[in-house]
Amino acid sequence: MGATPLLELQRISLSFKGVKAITDISFTVEQGEICALIGPNGAGKSSLLNVINGVYQPDQGLIGFNGQRYQKMQSHQAAVQGIARTFQNIALFKGMSVLDNVLTGRNLKVKSSWIEQAFHIGRALADEIKQRQKAEEIIDFLRINQWRNSIVGTLPYGLQKRVELARALASEPRLLLLDEPMAGMNREEKSEMSAFILDTQREFGTTVVLIEHDIGVVMGLSDHVVVLDYGKKVGDGTPDEVRKSPEVIAAYLGTTH
Amino acid sequence: MIYRESGQFITSYQADHRIFKLYQQRWAFYALLGFAFVIVPFIGNDYWFSAILIPFLVLSLAGLGLNLLTGYAGQISLGSAAFMAVGAFAAYNFQVRIEGSPLLVGFVFGGVAAAIVGVIFGLPSLRIKGFYLLVSTLAAQFFVTWVLTQFGWFSNYNASGVISAPSLLILGHDFSSPAGRYLLTLGVVTVLAFFARNIVRSELGRHWMAVRDMDTAAAVIGIPILKTKLLAFAISSFLLGIAGALWAFTYLGTVEPHGFDLSRSFQILFIIIIGGMGSILGNFLGAAFIVLLPILLSNLSANFLAGVVDPGQLENLQKIIFGALIIFFLIKEPNGLARLWQLFRERARIWPLRF
Amino acid sequence: MEFFLEVLTGGLLAGLMYSLVAIGFVLIYKASGVFNFAQGSMVLFSALTFVSLLERGVPFWVSFAVTLLTMIALAWAIERVVLRPLVNRPPITLFMATLGLSYIIEGVAQAMWGAQVHGLELGISDAPLEIGGMLLSQFDLFSAATAGILVLFLSLLFNKTRIGISLRAVADDQLAALAVGIKLQRIWMIVWAVAGFVGLVAGLLWGARLGVQFSLSLVVLKALPVLIIGGFTSIGGAIVGGLIIGASEKLAEVYLGPIIGGGIENWFPYVLALLFLLVRPAGIFGERAIERV
Ligand SMILES: Nc1ncnc2c1ncn2[C@@H]1O[C@H](COP(=O)(O)OP(=O)(O)OP(=O)(O)O)[C@@H](O)[C@H]1O
Ligand SMILES: [Mg+2]
Numbered sequence: 001m002g003a004t005p006l007l008e009l010q011r012i013s014l015s016f017k018g019v020k021a022i023t024d025i026s027f028t029v030e031q032g033e034i035c036a037l038i039g040p041n042g043a044g045k046s047s048l049l050n051v052i053n054g055v056y057q058p059d060q061g062l063i064g065f066n067g068q069r070y071q072k073m074q075s076h077q078a079a080v081q082g083i084a085r086t087f088q089n090i091a092l093f094k095g096m097s098v099l100d101n102v103l104t105g106r107n108l109k110v111k112s113s114w115i116e117q118a119f120h121i122g123r124a125l126a127d128e129i130k131q132r133q134k135a136e137e138i139i140d141f142l143r144i145n146q147w148r149n150s151i152v153g154t155l156p157y158g159l160q161k162r163v164e165l166a167r168a169l170a171s172e173p174r175l176l177l178l179d180e181p182m183a184g185m186n187r188e189e190k191s192e193m194s195a196f197i198l199d200t201q202r203e204f205g206t207t208v209v210l211i212e213h214d215i216g217v218v219m220g221l222s223d224h225v226v227v228l229d230y231g232k233k234v235g236d237g238t239p240d241e242v243r244k245s246p247e248v249i250a251a252y253l254g255t256t257h
Numbered sequence: 258m259i260y261r262e263s264g265q266f267i268t269s270y271q272a273d274h275r276i277f278k279l280y281q282q283r284w285a286f287y288a289l290l291g292f293a294f295v296i297v298p299f300i301g302n303d304y305w306f307s308a309i310l311i312p313f314l315v316l317s318l319a320g321l322g323l324n325l326l327t328g329y330a331g332q333i334s335l336g337s338a339a340f341m342a343v344g345a346f347a348a349y350n351f352q353v354r355i356e357g358s359p360l361l362v363g364f365v366f367g368g369v370a371a372a373i374v375g376v377i378f379g380l381p382s383l384r385i386k387g388f389y390l391l392v393s394t395l396a397a398q399f400f401v402t403w404v405l406t407q408f409g410w411f412s413n414y415n416a417s418g419v420i421s422a423p424s425l426l427i428l429g430h431d432f433s434s435p436a437g438r439y440l441l442t443l444g445v446v447t448v449l450a451f452f453a454r455n456i457v458r459s460e461l462g463r464h465w466m467a468v469r470d471m472d473t474a475a476a477v478i479g480i481p482i483l484k485t486k487l488l489a490f491a492i493s494s495f496l497l498g499i500a501g502a503l504w505a506f507t508y509l510g511t512v513e514p515h516g517f518d519l520s521r522s523f524q525i526l527f528i529i530i531i532g533g534m535g536s537i538l539g540n541f542l543g544a545a546f547i548v549l550l551p552i553l554l555s556n557l558s559a560n561f562l563a564g565v566v567d568p569g570q571l572e573n574l575q576k577i578i579f580g581a582l583i584i585f586f587l588i589k590e591p592n593g594l595a596r597l598w599q600l601f602r603e604r605a606r607i608w609p610l611r612f
Numbered sequence: 613m614e615f616f617l618e619v620l621t622g623g624l625l626a627g628l629m630y631s632l633v634a635i636g637f638v639l640i641y642k643a644s645g646v647f648n649f650a651q652g653s654m655v656l657f658s659a660l661t662f663v664s665l666l667e668r669g670v671p672f673w674v675s676f677a678v679t680l681l682t683m684i685a686l687a688w689a690i691e692r693v694v695l696r697p698l699v700n701r702p703p704i705t706l707f708m709a710t711l712g713l714s715y716i717i718e719g720v721a722q723a724m725w726g727a728q729v730h731g732l733e734l735g736i737s738d739a740p741l742e743i744g745g746m747l748l749s750q751f752d753l754f755s756a757a758t759a760g761i762l763v764l765f766l767s768l769l770f771n772k773t774r775i776g777i778s779l780r781a782v783a784d785d786q787l788a789a790l791a792v793g794i795k796l797q798r799i800w801m802i803v804w805a806v807a808g809f810v811g812l813v814a815g816l817l818w819g820a821r822l823g824v825q826f827s828l829s830l831v832v833l834k835a836l837p838v839l840i841i842g843g844f845t846s847i848g849g850a851i852v853g854g855l856i857i858g859a860s861e862k863l864a865e866v867y868l869g870p871i872i873g874g875g876i877e878n879w880f881p882y883v884l885a886l887l888f889l890l891v892r893p894a895g896i897f898g899e900r901a902i903e904r905v
Contacts, residue, residue: 016902046905053477055905079479087905091477093470095535096463104467108479110460114488117459118452124459131460171478333704385889388647388707392840392889395833396882407873473905519833523711530708573723580715587709588697
């Protein structure tokens with residue numbers, strides 16, 4: 001584990017029109033670990049990810065990332081800092097091909113200007129080919145070659161989830177936020193997706209924060225688990241510690257997932 | 258339309274980035290261009306040049322301009338004609354006020370002026386979305402035509418309000434004949450179509466489509482939303498501005514604001530709906546359709562329905578047909594004629610091996 | 613001051629006429645999420661049908677009833693032919709479909725009834741009336757009263773009838789409404805028919821003022837800024853928006869016109885609406901929701 005944590009949330013609170021979605025949450029995520037966020041529906045898990053990468057602005061608290069502190073993140077700033085993201089309800093660019101979606105993930109690496117691109121001069125072609133090579137590597141890595149030129153909106157749900165992961169990975173992120181990457185998948189697809197996430201962590205050293213309802217998957221995958229309930233943190237530790245914690249058991253009693 | 262691609266493999270990313278991946282396609286395209294540039298000027302007659310080919314080309318360019326903004330970047334606009342008007346008047350004033358200035362530079366100046374106005378009316382797009390944005394583009398539509406009629410300076414204090422366009426001289430060559438105006442228009446439109454095609458296939462084109470499909474996700478992956486939208490407004494208006502200048506200089510021969518009213522904006526929107534949103538070819542198909550349909554209808558009724566349909570009704574009939582076609586395309590083929598053409602080509606590629 | 617008040621009141625009353633058109637919009641938007649550009653042509657179509665019947669010697673109320681039936685038939689046809697096949701398509705597609713619709717309706721209206729201007733006499737004198745020292749048009753007062761009655765009628769319809777209640781359920785949450793067995797398609801047809809009725813009333817008042825002619829369909833362009841200011845989903849908003857646009861447009865025409873030149877009423881409402889939007893991106897009454905992802 002690194003000396004300073006990659007992500008450090010300090011006393012984050014968020015409300016929508018007076019209704020509290022997140023109350024005073026703090027925790028840290030170390031470099032290179034896989035951290036799982038769990039909790040019942042409406043606990044505030046997605047909202048927390050949205051705060052981390054600037055989709056929502058918190059009412060209070062500080063976000064520490066990579067040694068910097070932010071009162072609030074802007075989406076663009078988060079992307080520049082190396083935070084990538086997938087969404088609970090797939091947010092792909094539905095009218096574009098798989099390849100183009102993955103290429104958009106590399107937008108911050110593109111060096112040539114639009115004028116160079118429009119006239120095919122200067123760095124344009126070399127740049128495009130370089131981005132294309134990187135994108136193809138990711139496509140190979142996630143084994144979606146076959147659908148490279150398909151329009152994303154026409155693909156089945158499970159594949160779309162994978163394309164969304166590919167788009168996030170294309171940016172070579174330091175921190176990867178995954179919102180229910182395995183929702184709606186069968187056992188086989190889930191283990192395949194888990195393998196991709198583990199491979200990502202091992203091969204690229206990416207730190208991962210993921211939300212998942214399947215406790216079995218969570219326990220097998222993560223180094224660190226944070227439990228939310230009604231917008232509050234009720235557990236934080238290794239999978240084994242969390243499993244034994246009475247608050248966590250209470251939060252999960254009576255809810256079926 | 259029978260062609261085969263056996264043995265043609267794409268072996269590099271560079272080759273895969275080409276517009277036409279099969280050499281048959283490339284040949285066919287160059288042959289078409291050659292035909293349009295070399296043969297048509299000799300075989301066409303004045304009626305074809307002035308009433309069909311020139312308006313077709315100019316409207317294709319206008320459609321292309323709007324398509325970049327609406328079809329690619331997802332920002333709906335009802336103000337296209339206003340940007341055309343800015344282009345026409347800017348090019349005109351450039352010619353009139355700067356002695357001996359080159360014609361093509363005037364066109365570019367018209368495009369740049371339109372781009373600036375486009376960016377101004379595009380600025381609200383950061384705060385307002387969807388239908389609310391219609392207001393900004395309609396404000397452009399009404400405000401611009403008002404300014405151009407209200408202040409005599411723009412029409413060089415011409416009392417009649419109808420100004421003849423300056424002569425069409427490029428490097429001493431006179432392009433004033435119908436064939437010359439056709440060639441000039443074709444040249445400008447071809448260059449700009451390549452420019453647009455390069456853009457939509459580049460990084461900027463991907464940014465536009467990303468913003469169109471899901472702007473929150475686009476922001477999250479680091480695409481600068483404001484810059485992307487404003488570039489869409491700027492480049493779209495640039496093309497529309499040049500289309501406006503061509504409309505005034507090579508098609509009508511006169512410069513006046515009334516030709517650029519709201520119904521022109523609708524016409525351009527219809528071109529992209531019928532032709533196909535998010536397609537370059539679609540603008541040409543849609544424009545051809547819009548130019549040819551009225552001619553076809555009036556010929557049909559003159560030849561077969563003489564006396565049955567009176568000419569006044571023809572206009573109503575045309576409106577009904579356009580309206581119905583728009584609804585038909587939206588329901589049956591939202592990607593327009595361009596998609597139909599693509600399907601047809603795919604058929605042709607595997608013909609006769611259907612299955 | 614006297615003159616100012618007179619201009620202001622005149623503008624407010626004229627603004628209510630804009631509201632009338634805007635209300636038709638709001639009804640359809642609330643129930644089906646469709647931004648109906650064809651509302652203006654529906655105004656034209658109903659007024660033209662009514663006038664043409666009247667000119668052929670059909671009595672007033674019979675013409676009214678026949679026109680209303682025509683509007684209901686139109687609503688039925690629109691639901692069947694346009695809305696149903698386009699269900700679940702993006703809003704922008706539906707909007708463009710209503711553009712096509714407006715072309716069809718205008719074409720049919722003019723093919724059927726001709727393109728000349730028809731005078732429409734509702735029997736209300738346009739002689740100015742002096743109230744509290746101000747000269748006000750009787751006709752404007754009459755249209756204002758009509759607008760008031762119409763709004764009252766609509767709120768009764770929405771709050772007291774079963775149809776109205778299902779309609780509000782649909783506006784609140786389409787999926788939930790479907791789940792409790794409300795038939796969306798029937799609701800849409802009814803809403804379009806009601807919007808047709810509102811269009812008829814607006815068409816009669818506008819027609820009596822401007823003459824029944826093609827330009828009547830352009831009132832939709834005036835209703836648009838009204839909607840923007842008032843928000844797309846609030847009838848109250850449509851009224852307030854109409855008042856704001858009507859009043860400021862008249863004031864601008866009278867006080868700003870001489871300085872910067874005539875004809876500013878063409879664009880002034882749009883620029884005003886745009887300024888409003890920059891301050892309140894969802895209109896005065898709309899609440900800006902934070903997008904969920
Ligand atoms: N954009 C928003 N506007 C208003 N309320 C919101 C918004 N986003 C989230 N909420 C509310 O905040 C609370 C937390 O929601 P959130 O989506 O973060 O929960 P979650 O833990 O991800 O639940 P799930 O497991 O169902 O995905 C909920 O009550 C939700 O209704
Ligand atoms: Mg969630």
